[in-house]
Amino acid sequence: MEHFLSIAEYFRILKIKDQIVGFLIALTPGKNYQSLNYKWFEKKYKSFMYVDRIVIAPAFHGNGFGRAFYDNLSDFSSEQAPRITCEVNIRPMNEGSILFHEKYGFDQVGTQETEGGTKEVSLMAIDLPNN
Numbered sequence: 001m002e003h004f005l006s007i008a009e010y011f012r013i014l015k016i017k018d019q020i021v022g023f024l025i026a027l028t029p030g031k032n033y034q035s036l037n038y039k040w041f042e043k044k045y046k047s048f049m050y051v052d053r054i055v056i057a058p059a060f061h062g063n064g065f066g067r068a069f070y071d072n073l074s075d076f077s078s079e080q081a082p083r084i085t086c087e088v089n090i091r092p093m094n095e096g097s098i099l100f101h102e103k104y105g106f107d108q109v110g111t112q113e114t115e116g117g118t119k120e121v122s123l124m125a126i127d128l129p130n131n
Contacts, residue, residue: 007031009049010076014056014065022056024069028081036114037087040123044109048125049077051086061096070104074128083127085109091120098122 005011010026027033027050029042038050051073056065070084077084088097090111101124110123 004033004052007033008052009080010073012069012072014069016060020057021060022054022065022069024054024073025052026050026073026077026084027052036112037121037123040110040112041085041125045083045085045125047081048083048085049073049081051084054086066100067104078128078130081128083125085123085125087121087123089119090122 004025007027008025009028010024012024013020014022027038029046029048029050031038033052035052038052041048041050054066054069073084084106086101086106088094088101090098104126106124106126108122109125111120112123113120
């Protein structure tokens with residue numbers, strides 16, 4: 001985990017009353033990171049901000065924290081990368097995440113199977129304004 005955090009371009013934590021309720025970690029291209037999905041985006045785009053993970057504690061879903069993280073990431077990324085990328089499971093289906101990302105403005109730009117074909121992901125991207 002220490003190596004991962006050392007290569008992350010963006011790492012934010014949300015705390016409420018000293019309790020961590022969410023976080024978002026994102027990377028730019030060219031990092032020593034072997035994720036199949038990250039590598040897929042490296043082949044497709046020269047410049048991007050890859051969301052490796054965003055987590056909001058279930059008790060805090062629906063409060064706008066996911067949108068707030070993405071808004072902050074968009075502001076942070078706007079001068080570094082023309083787009084934000086991520087993947088969302090479609091097998092097994094993560095319908096809540098798909099709906100969230102589509103509502104935010106992400107489009108599917110590809111799919112790929114992972115973990116020996118036991119999972120499939122939707123590879124998604126959103127172009128940032130002013131790029």
